[in-house]
Amino acid sequence: xxxxxxxxxxxxxxxxxxxxxxxxxxxxxxxxxxxxxxxxxxxxxxxxxxxxxxxxxxxxxxxxxxxxxxxxxxxxxxxxxxxxxxxxxxxxxxxxxxxxxxxxxxxxxxxxxxxxxxxxxxxxxxxxxxxxxxxxxxxxxxxxxxxxxxxxxxxxxxxxxxxxxxxxxxxxxxxxxxxxxxxxxxxxxxxxxxxxxxxxxxxxxxxxxxxxxxxxxxxxxxxxxxxxxxxxxxxxxxxxxxxxxxxxxxxxxxxxxxxxxxxxxxxxxxxxxxxxxxxxxxxxxxxxxxxxxxxxxxxxxxxxxxxxxxxxxxxxxxxxxxxxxxxxxxxxxxxxxxxxxxxxxxxxxxxxxxxxxxxxxxxxxxxxxxxxxxxxxxxxxxxxxxxxxxxxxxxxxxxxxxxxxxxxxxxxxxxxxxxxxxxxxxxxxxxxxxxxxxxxxxxxxxxxxxxxxxxxxxxxxxxxxxxxxxxxxxxx
Amino acid sequence: xxxxxxxxxxxxxxxxxxxxxxxxxxxxxxxxxxxxxxxxxxxxxxxxxxxxxxxxxxxxxxxxxxxxxxxxxxxxxxxxxxxxxxxxxxxxxxxxxxxxxxxxxxxxxxxxxxxxxxxxxxxxxxxxxxxxxxxxxxxxxxxxxxxxxxxxxxxxxxxxxxxxxxxxxxxxxxxxxxxxxxxxxxxxxxxxxxxxxxxxxxxxxxxxxxxxxxxxxxxxxxxxxxxxxxxxxxxxxxxxxxxxxxxxxxxxxxxxxxxxxxxxxxxxxxxxxxxxxxxxxxxxxxxxxxxxxxxxxxxxxxxxxxxxxxxxxxxxxxxxxxxxxxxxxxxxxxxxxxxxxxxxxxxxxxxxxxxxxxxxxxxxxxxxxxxxxxxxxxxxxxxxxxxxxxxxxxxxxxxxxxxxxxxxxxxxxxxxxxxxxxxxxxxxxxxxxxxxxxxxxxxxxxxxxxxxxxxxxxxxxxxxxxxxxxxxxxxx
Numbered sequence: 033x034x035x036x037x038x039x040x041x042x043x044x045x046x047x048x049x050x051x052x053x054x055x056x057x058x059x060x061x062x063x064x065x066x067x068x069x070x071x072x073x074x075x076x077x078x079x080x081x082x083x084x085x086x087x088x089x090x091x092x093x094x095x096x097x098x099x100x101x102x103x104x105x106x107x108x109x110x111x112x113x114x115x116x117x118x119x120x121x122x123x124x125x126x127x128x129x130x131x132x133x134x135x136x137x138x139x140x141x142x143x144x145x146x147x148x149x150x151x152x153x154x155x156x157x158x159x160x161x162x163x164x165x166x167x168x169x170x171x172x173x174x175x176x177x178x179x180x181x182x183x184x185x186x187x188x189x190x191x192x193x194x195x196x197x198x199x200x201x202x203x204x205x206x207x208x209x210x211x212x213x214x215x216x217x218x219x220x221x222x223x224x225x226x227x228x229x230x231x232x233x234x235x236x237x238x239x240x241x242x243x244x245x246x247x248x249x250x251x252x253x254x255x256x257x258x259x260x261x262x263x264x265x266x267x268x269x270x271x272x273x274x275x276x277x278x279x280x281x282x283x284x285x286x287x288x289x290x291x292x293x294x295x296x297x298x299x300x301x302x303x304x305x306x307x308x309x310x311x312x313x314x315x316x317x318x319x320x321x322x323x324x325x326x327x328x329x330x331x332x333x334x335x336x337x338x339x340x341x342x343x344x345x346x347x348x349x350x351x352x353x354x355x356x357x358x359x360x361x362x363x364x365x366x367x368x369x370x371x372x373x374x375x376x377x378x379x380x381x382x383x384x385x386x387x388x389x390x391x392x393x394x395x396x397x398x399x400x401x402x403x404x405x406x407x408x409x410x411x412x413x414x415x416x417x418x419x420x421x422x423x424x425x426x427x428x429x430x431x432x433x434x435x436x437x438x439x440x441x442x443x444x445x446x447x448x449x450x451x452x453x454x455x456x457x458x459x460x461x462x463x464x465x466x467x468x469x470x471x472x473x474x475x476x477x478x479x480x481x482x483x484x485x486x487x488x489x490x491x492x493x494x495x496x497x498x499x500x501x502x503x504x505x506x507x508x
Numbered sequence: 509x510x511x512x513x514x515x516x517x518x519x520x521x522x523x524x525x526x527x528x529x530x531x532x533x534x535x536x537x538x539x540x541x542x543x544x545x546x547x548x549x550x551x552x553x554x555x556x557x558x559x560x561x562x563x564x565x566x567x568x569x570x571x572x573x574x575x576x577x578x579x580x581x582x583x584x585x586x587x588x589x590x591x592x593x594x595x596x597x598x599x600x601x602x603x604x605x606x607x608x609x610x611x612x613x614x615x616x617x618x619x620x621x622x623x624x625x626x627x628x629x630x631x632x633x634x635x636x637x638x639x640x641x642x643x644x645x646x647x648x649x650x651x652x653x654x655x656x657x658x659x660x661x662x663x664x665x666x667x668x669x670x671x672x673x674x675x676x677x678x679x680x681x682x683x684x685x686x687x688x689x690x691x692x693x694x695x696x697x698x699x700x701x702x703x704x705x706x707x708x709x710x711x712x713x714x715x716x717x718x719x720x721x722x723x724x725x726x727x728x729x730x731x732x733x734x735x736x737x738x739x740x741x742x743x744x745x746x747x748x749x750x751x752x753x754x755x756x757x758x759x760x761x762x763x764x765x766x767x768x769x770x771x772x773x774x775x776x777x778x779x780x781x782x783x784x785x786x787x788x789x790x791x792x793x794x795x796x797x798x799x800x801x802x803x804x805x806x807x808x809x810x811x812x813x814x815x816x817x818x819x820x821x822x823x824x825x826x827x828x829x830x831x832x833x834x835x836x837x838x839x840x841x842x843x844x845x846x847x848x849x850x851x852x853x854x855x856x857x858x859x860x861x862x863x864x865x866x867x868x869x870x871x872x873x874x875x876x877x878x879x880x881x882x883x884x885x886x887x888x889x890x891x892x893x894x895x896x897x898x899x900x901x902x903x904x905x906x907x908x909x910x911x912x913x914x915x916x917x918x919x920x921x922x923x924x925x926x927x928x929x930x931x932x933x934x935x936x937x938x939x940x941x942x943x944x945x946x947x948x949x950x951x952x953x954x955x956x957x958x959x960x961x962x963x964x965x966x967x968x969x970x971x972x973x974x975x976x977x978x979x980x981x982x983x984x
Contacts, residue, residue: 142749142867143898144756187702198700201677216958221865224674224897225936226663226713227951228943228981231962233709237702254757277618281730284762284803327760329814330806338805389697391618421700422619460701467704475703482692486707486969493965505704 035123039079042100046082046126049092054132056081058122066127069118070111070174076118078105081127087207087215087246093128094244095213103502104128106240108182109153111174113383114468116186116239116504125502130181133246136160144252145204145221150181150245157250166252169196169288173372181245187237189464194420195288195325196253198464199236205249206232211242211495221249234490239466240501242494256288256325260332261361262340264352265316269394269419272318275348276390276420279322282339286326290420293319294397297371297414304373311364312351320419321364371416375427380439382428382446386454387463390422399453400426407449408442423463426450447474467505476507511599515555518576522558522602525568530608532557534598542603545594546587546650552594554581557603563683563691563722569604570720571689579978580604582716584658585629587650589859590944592662592715592980601978606657609722612636620728621680621697626657626721633726642728645672645764649848657721663713665940670896671764671801672729674940675712681725682708687718687971697725710966715942716977718970732764732801736808737837738816740828741792745870745895748794751824752866752896755798758815762802766896769795770873773847773892780849787840788827796895797840847892851903856915858904858922862930863939866898875929876902883925884918899939902926923950943981952983 033041046055056063058079066081068074079102084090097104103125107117110129119125130151137147141164148157154175161168170183172190182188184206188199196202205219218232235242266272269292276290293301295317301308310319326332336354343349355361375381388396397415404413410431417424428446430439451461451474467475479487491498491506502508509517522531532539534555542557544550555578560566573580579601583593586605595601606627613623617640624633630651637644646659648666658664660682664675672678681695694708711718742748745768752766769777771793777784786795802808812830819825831837851857864872873891880889886907893900904922906915927937927950943951955963967974967982978984 140865140867142753143865144753145865187706189700189702193700197677198702200706201673210958210962214958216962217956218959220934220936222863222898222934222936222939223866224665224669224863224894224899224939226665226674226940226942227936227938228713228715229710229963229966230663230676230713231959234705237704237706239704254761256760273618277620280620282803282805284732284806285730286760325760327758327811329758329811330760335803335805387698387700389616389619389621390699391616418700422698423700458696458698460696460698460703462703463698463700464702466702480693482686482690483694483707486686486692487705489969490705490966493962493969 038100039123042096042102043080045096046080046093049096050082050084050089054083054085054089066107066110066129067118069115071113074115074118076120077122078119078125078127079122081129083129083132085132087209090128090209090244090246091213091215094209094211097126097499098213098497102126103499105501106130106185106244108151108179108185109174109177111178112182112186112468113465114470116466116468118469119503128244130179137247139164140221141166143221145249146252147219147247147249148180149247151179154178154180154183161252162255165255167255168250168252170199170202180248184236184245184248185238185240186466189423191418192288193418194290195285202250203232203236203248204251206235206245207247208235208243208245211497211500216243219247219249239468239504241491241505242500254327257328258326258330258332259361260324260336261355261364262322262336262352263311263364264320264322265312265314265350266318266320266348267316267350269318269397271348272320272419273390273393275343278343278346278348279339282342283324283335286324286335287322287420288325289321289323291321291368292416292419293368293371294415295319297416300374300414301367301370302374303377304370305366308367308370310367311353314351316350321368375414375429378429380436381430382443384426384447384450384461385423385463385465386426386450386459386461387421387423388454388457388459392457392459393419393422393424396453396457396459397424397426400450403449403453404428408446411446421463469503472505472507475505514576515599518572518578519556521572522556522569525572526558526560526565530559530561530565542583542586542605543594545591547589550591550594552596553598554595554601554603555598557605559605559608561608563685566604566685566720566722567689567691570685570687573602573975574689574973578602579975580720581977582606582661582720584627584655584661585650585653587654588658588662588944589941590946592942592944594945595979604720606655613723615640616697617642619697621725622728623695623723623725624656625723627655630654630656630659637728638731641731643731644726644728646675646678656724660712660721660724661714661716662942665899667894668764669894670766671761678726679708679712679724680727682711682721683723684711684719684721687973687976692719695723695725715944715980717967717981718976730803733804734802734806734808736800736812737831737840738798738812738828739787739840740796740798741788741790741826742794742796742824743792743826745794745873747824748796748895749866749869751819754819754822754824755815758818759800759811762800762811763798763896764801765797765799767797767844768892768895769844769847770891771795773890776850776890777843777846778850779853780846781842784843784846786843787829790827792826797844851890851905854905856912857906858919860902860923860926860937861899861939861941862902862926862935862937863897863899864930864933864935868933868935869895869898869900872929872933872935873900873902876926879925879929880904884922887922897939945979948981948983951981
C-alpha cells in the first residue's frame with residue numbers, strides 16, 4: 033500500500049470514529065495553529081489534527097494509528113517553548129489535541145483534590161479551586177491557554193514552585209492511554225500509598241513519549257487569606273541567597289515566591305514599559321520580589337518586617353519596601369513582567385532556564401557573565417529568575433544591529449558556553465521548559481550511558497512500536 | 509558445575525573482593541540477625557551475608573552475583589514489616605547489607621540538603637540536620653535502626669507525612685548500582701529540573717527489585733522553633749476529618765501531625781502502660797493528637813487557640829487541651845505509643861496500614877467495624893492512625909483464649925474482609941509499610957492487567973536476569 037493510500041485509509045477510519053469537527057486535514061488552514069509552535073520559530077507538518085471528545089475516542093485513535101503505522105504527537109495548549117509538539121512528517125504523523133477533553137470532573141473539598149480531564153486550561157482549574165475557597169498553586173505565564181495535561185507531561189514549573197513544588201509534586205493520580213490503546217487507570221486521590229512502582233512518575237515529564245495523559249487528579253491547598261509582597265535591594269546574589277535562607281527560617285516556609293532581578297534587567301523593564309520604576313531609592317545590583325501567603329490567623333506583615341529587620345542587621349539587605357496595597361504589589365510584579373516584555377521587543381535573543389544548587393547560584397551567574405563578556409563582546413547578559421528554586425533565566429541579547437540570521441547562527445554557540453558552565457556545576461539546562469525537540473541533542477549528550485540505556489529500555493517497554501512523539505526527547 | 513561448587517566459588521570471589529568481616533557465611537551464627545525479619549514471623553536463608561564498605565565493593569558484588577547466577581536481596585536496617593528482605597534460597601541468594609556504607613557525605617546549608625550513604629541510620633541523619641539547626645522530617649518508629657536507603661527503597665511514610673510528604677517527596681537525588689554492575693549517578697541537589705524521565709522515581713519504592721541504592725540526597729527544612737501540641741476529643745471521625753480541613757486553613761498548613769485514636773484504643777494504651785490517662789474529662793469516641801511547628805516569629809499557640817474556638821463554635825469539637833510544657837506534650841504522645849505497646853502485649857494480631865481518600869475515612873472505619881462485628885464475633889477492632897493522610901491502622905485483636913495457630917489461620921481471611929472494603933473505596937492496603945513478600949499476592953491481585961504488564965516490562969528493562977530481590981513485589 034502506498035503511503036498516500038495508507039494515510040487516506042487512516043483518515044477515513046478517523047472520520048468514522050470521530051465527529052466531523054474532530055478531524056482536521058493536515059493541509060487545511062484550520063490545522064495551522066496546531067502545527068505552529070508558540071515561539072513561532074517552527075512550522076511543522078502532520079497528515080491530520082485529531083480532536084477527540086472522550087477517552088474512548090483517544091483509545092480509538094491510538095488503535096487506528098497503530099494499525100496504519102502513524103505516529104502520534106499529543107498536544108495540550110501548545111504553549112511550550114521547546115518544540116515538544118511540533119512534528120514534521122506530513123505522511124506519518126498526526127497531532128492529537130486534548131482541547132475538547134476539557135471537563136473538570138469533580139472537586140473533593142475534604143480530600144483537598146480536584147479531578148479533571150487533561151485538556152482543561154490551567155486557569156480554569158485555578159478558578160474552580162478558588163470558587164471552593166481553595167488554591168491550585170501551579171502558576172505560569174501561559175496559564176490562560178496551557179492545559180493541565182501538558183503541564184503534567186512536561187512537569188511544568190512556574191512561579192510558586194518554592195512553596196508548592198513542580199507539577200510532579202501536585203499530581204496524586206493520572207489516567208493515560210498507552211500506545212497499545214489500553215487505558216492505564218491511576219486516578220487515585222490517595223496521599224499515602226507506597227505500593228510498588230509508581231508508574232505515574234514516569235508519565236510525568238515524559239513529554240508525550242510514553243502515552244497520552246487523559247485525566248489528572250491534583251492536590252489543592254487552603255487559599256492564603258493574607259498575601260504580603262516586598263521589593264528589596266541587595267548588594268549581591270550571594271547576599272540574596274543568604275537572605276532567602278533566612279526568609280525560609282523566619283517565615284516558616286510560607287514564602288510563595290522569591291524572584292531575583294539583576295540590575296541590568298531594569299533597563300529592559302523600562303523598554304517593556306517606559307513608566308516602570310522600581311520602588312527603591314538606590315541603585316542596587318540585585319532586586320528581589322518576595323511574596324508570602326498565609327492564613328488570616330497569621331500576621332504576614334510582622335513576619336516580613338521581622339525578616340527585613342534581621343536581614344538589615346546581618347548586612348544582607350540594602351533597602352526594602354513592603355507593598356501597602358494590592359495595587360502596589362501588582363506594580364512590583366509588573367516590573368518582572370515588563371522585563372520579559374522588553375526582551376520580546378528586542379526581537380530574537382538567547383533564552384535559558386538554567387538551574388543549579390541554591391549555593392551555586394551566585395557562582396553560576398558570575399561565570400556566565402564572564403563568559404559572555406570575554407567571548408561575546410557586544411552581547412548583553414540578563415540574569416533574573418526563580419532564585420529560591422535555583423532557577424535563573426540567564427538570557428543574552430545580541431548587539432543591536434545584528435542581522436537575524438547571524439543571531440540564529442550564533443545562538444547555539446552562546447548556549448553552549450552557558451550550558452558548559454551549568455554542566456560543570458552539576459546543574460540543569462532545563463529547570464522548567466523541558467527538552468522537546470529543540471534541546472534533545474544537548475539532553476542526549478549530557479545523559480550518562482547508564483541513563484541512555486535505561487531510557488531506551490523504558491521507552492521500548494511502553495512503546496515498542498515507537499509511535500509516541502518520535503523526535504521528542506530522544507533521537508529518532 | 510554443581511550448585512554447591514558454584515556457591516563455593518562465589519564465596520571465594522566475595523572473600524577476594526571484600527575484607528574478612530565483609531563476608532558472613534549463610535550458616536554462621538552471625539548471619540541470623542540478617543535472615544530473621546523484624547516481626548520475628550519469618551526466618552529466611554541465604555548462602556552469604558555481604559557487608560560492603562564502598563560503592564565500588566557493591567559493584568563488585570553485583571558482578572560476581574551475575575557471574576555465578578546468585579540473586580541479591582539488598583537490606584537496610586531490616587526493620588520492615590512485610591518480609592521485604594527475607595529470602596529463603598540458601599543456595600541461590602545473598603543478602604547485601606548496606607550497614608557499613610554509613611557516612612554522611614555532606615550538608616549544604618544554603619541549598620538545605622544533605623548527602624548520605626544509603627546505610628546511614630535515619631536517626632543519625634536527623635541528628636546531623638539538627639546540629640546545623642535544620643530538620644530532616646522523616647519520622648518513624650524504627651528511626652533508631654532503619655536506614656535511609658531502606659526508607660527510600662520502600663518510600664517510607666511515618667508521622668510527619670502531612671506536612672513534609674512521603675520519603676519520595678524528600679528525595680532530590682539518588683545513586684544506585686544497577687543489576688549489570690554499573691553505577692547510576694543521579695546525586696543532584698536540584699530543586700527544579702524537568703529533563704525527561706525521572707529515573708529515581710522508579711527506584712523509590714522499588715523495594716530492591718531494580719537496583720541497589722547506595723547514596724541519597726535529601727531536602728532539609730528550617731527547624732520549627734515553636735511546637736504546639738493539642739489533645740482533642742470529637743464525637744465522630746466525620747467531625748475529626750472536618751476539623752482537619754479547618755485546621756489546614758486556619759493554621760496555614762503548618763500542622764505536622766494529625767493523629768486519631770478511636771476510644772476503644774484507650775484500654776489498649778492502659779494495657780501498654782497502666783498509668784496512661786487521656787487528658788480529657790469526658791469519654792469521647794475519637795481522640796485526636798494534633799501538632800503544629802512554626803518559626804519563633806509565629807505564635808503557634810494563637811493559631812491552635814483560634815482553631816479550637818472556631819471548631820467548638822462549629823460543633824466539631826467536644827473537648828480539647830493544649831500542652832503547657834514539653835513534658836505534657838510528651839505525655840500526649842505517650843498515649844499513642846502505649847497503645848502500640850498494649851497491642852504487642854496481646855500477642856499475635858491482625859495489623860493493617862490502610863489508606864483511603866480523606867473524605868472516605870469515616871466510611872472506611874464504619875464499614876470495617878461492621879465487617880468485624882458481623883463476621884468475626886469475639887475479635888476486637890482498633891482504629892487509629894495518621895488521619896490527616898487518610899492512613900488508618902485498623903487492627904484487629906483475636907479473642908483472648910484463641911490458640912496462636914488458629915489466629916495465624918484466620919489472619920488472611922480477616923485481612924481479606926478489610927481489604928475488600930478498602931478496595932471498593934479505591935484505597936490502598938499499603939499506605940506506608942510496603943508490599944514485600946507478605947503482601948505480594950494481594951498486590952498482584954489488585955493490579956490492573958495494564959499495570960502488571962508495565963511492571964514486568966520495567967522489571968525486565970532494569971533487571972533482565974531477574975537477580976534483584978526475587979519473590980519481592982512480584983511472583984517469582
